Amino acid sequence: MRWLLLLCLAGAAHAADTLYLYNWNNYISDASVARFEAQCGCRVVRDYYSDNEEMLAKLAAGASGYDLLVPTGNAVEALIRSRQLRPLDKSRLPSLKNLKPEFLNAFFDPGNRYSVPYAYTVTLLGYNIEKLAALNLPTDTWALIFEPRYLAKLKGRVTVLDSQRELIAAAMRYLGYSVNDRDAAKWNRARDLILRAKPYWAAFNASSYIKELTVGNIWLAHGYSSDMFQARADAKKAGRPFHIGYSIPKEGAVLALDSMVLHKTGRSPELALRFIDFMLEGRNSSELTNLIGSGNPNRAAMRYIDPEFFQASADNRAIFPDASTLGRLEMLRDLDRRQRRILNRLWTEIKLR
Amino acid sequence: MASQRGERLTRLGATAPPTLFLLAFFLVPALIVVLASFQFPGEFGGLAPLADPGDGREHGLTLENIQFFFSDFLFTEIFLRSFVVAAESTLICLVMAYPVAWLIAKSPKQHRDFLVLLVILPFASNFLIRVYAWMIILGPQAALARTLNGVLGAFGFEPVSLLFSPFAVLVGMVYVHLPFMILPLYTNLEKHDPLLLDAAQDLGANAWQRFWRVTWPLSLPGVFAGSALVFIPVLGMFAIPDILGGTRDMLIGNLIKDQFLGVRDWPFGATLSIVLTLCVLALAGLAAWAGKARRTHA
């Protein structure tokens, strides 16, 4: 009984100086967190999600008390419209000037009243270089995951993201539509495309494809650039007899600009602002890119980033896309509840058939 | 007089606390779900208000959710598929559990407790861990898949993938729920009077007839109890298809979970929950009825 009391007391003592961070999995460097904890004398409690919808749903389901979230643009839009965010006190963010102007004033938050760009990723294709070369397959088109003539060689070795929005977006781009097109007929065409390809896929997978690629179970995965970067590094470190590569399909893809925002229910907004400013410092920001290969919107970070990232290669173009590639990337917009339900039914159908 | 009041007080004292707690945290929540299934979804998730918020937002009650459920055979199909998976799991559990339960029941008394403990022990690990074990075993790099595909390849067949398949889901379901079948079966078989079998043998029944005519009918209550304990949890399971399933292994549990924690459509999730509850109640009613019919028959 006595140790129970002690536990409660210990819990209470902690609560005062704790930053609750709700972030994508694999989306921050442990070293940065440890340094921040040492600097502020506080504790950072981390919780993870693997999809924006999952995060929004958990918040709608009453998850509260998070100080800081790192949602993607469309989710920021939903959070702002549902008045869940706290406006930023920019006088507390001197390092805001480090950000590249092209990443400010995005559609979801003009004037950046609520959000500070953190990092970006592109949803693309990661692949086992040796296997795809041996099979004589191209590596730069969505046809790889949608066209039976390619998939026949990859049967059971492909995973796609377990995300309604992302998978349909990939199909929409392949069909030549915008990812934000809400025409039900076009969605149906995307569904048909997906259903035709589905028998060849091994699984819908939101997170463990990194491991599956690294182990060699999976040869082609639809996923986030940062995850592919990690799979590549892991495979190298584990001395696998193959390499992992990734590239942005030529039809275009989804760009996810993830931003730091303060949630209204958080109890330590001060600490959260300190954390944001901390993450805006060049060195801290660069750590994320060096660690997980995420795109970096921070000018001051550039000189700390491993020079390897700036060599010309398909992999690097996916992390720091050139202007023409950027033109083919789109950010997702939020859907209203009726559109969500239509998409929900499509998705159920996709999952079931 | 005084003792009668004391008795009434005792009765109240014993009955009230658990009743009140369960009314508050089981019955009321259940009714709230029924209500939620007639509400509009909130614009950003959750539920739209019941009373008019005065800003033109949707509010009040609607039949839209249940209409949505029946608007497409899709959702019914998921229910049907879940029933098939539950039935398959139950059947396999039964076939695997019967010999074990029988063996324990026929073992010398001093060994039985130990054998029962052996059945319970796997419970001692978290069910996620037990599911995860199959992820390792069925993985394409593991010995099982390699051997199997080696053999298949030798005969010119395409390699198969064991993990992320309906097969893997079934294995997981059976594995997690097998003890639920063994224990009630054992409890039942243990009570059988061996003299009955001796009598049957004296009357010239062979081993098969003794089983089919004597043991099996007598064990039916155990079979029903075990089947209910396997069938019902399998029906609502989402974690196993989530971890071991492939591209077609969506069950009701997954669909319900998605409504709440994936796509922000609580009212539809509530509707699905109500339909599932009705299914379970119907099953329970059916089992009770079958039990009663048997008893009156006997």
Add this chain to the structure above:
Amino acid sequence: MRRLPVWLKLAAAASFAFLYVPLVVVVAYSFNDSRLNAEWVGFTLDWYRVLFGDKEMQLAARNSLAIALVASLCATFFGTLAGLAIHRYHPRWLVLLVITPVAMPEILLGVSLLVFFIQVLHLTLGLVSVVLAHITFSIGFVAIVVRTRLAGMDESLFEAARDLGASPWQTFRLVTFPLILPAVVAGFLMAFTLSLDDFVITFFTAGVGVSTLPLQIYSMIKIAVTPEVNAISTLLMLLTLLLVVAASRMDKGFMKGGG
């Protein structure tokens, strides 16, 4: 004693193997010197070292224990009363009320509590909501164990106590309670184990920063599996093993209640 046919023994042995091989694999791989957890590389204790250095895992473990302790104490209180009431007064509605949460698919209880906590109580999900949820599903198990024990007892004991002039409270304190104590303890241990083990209901009712061991294991399985999962699994298995053995020592009814 009738001899059992060989094929029956073989079939039973196969079922036992089916039950145990996966657990052996989990334990064995906790000593595997490979991050990828796919093939056997070599022996190491590193994953236990990683585990003991993992702060989030420790926090989750502490949450799990605190939740299990509080929830099982409360569930034991409510469940024992329910068991007594059912045995003595046979109220059918109480039997239904106690058994239904146990018999329903877990997801339904999880979902209804989620909606209830958020929509009606406006409760911030966290330790409290998880504890309340765990009490709800544990009461039934405790009640069953206590009731089984009572059913096996001689009614004349209680009558004798009453005839000797004991008040209902005295009868309970001096006769009934000591007699059912083993069942109460077994019920408590069972509730504790169930709470420690629960994933589905916790999944729906846990909030910010409240991770329990099963939730932590789930996210590790879903996101990045390293043999650290196997290490925590192995330790957890040992712990629950001790609890189960202790509970079954306390009371025979535990095994039947467990079914």
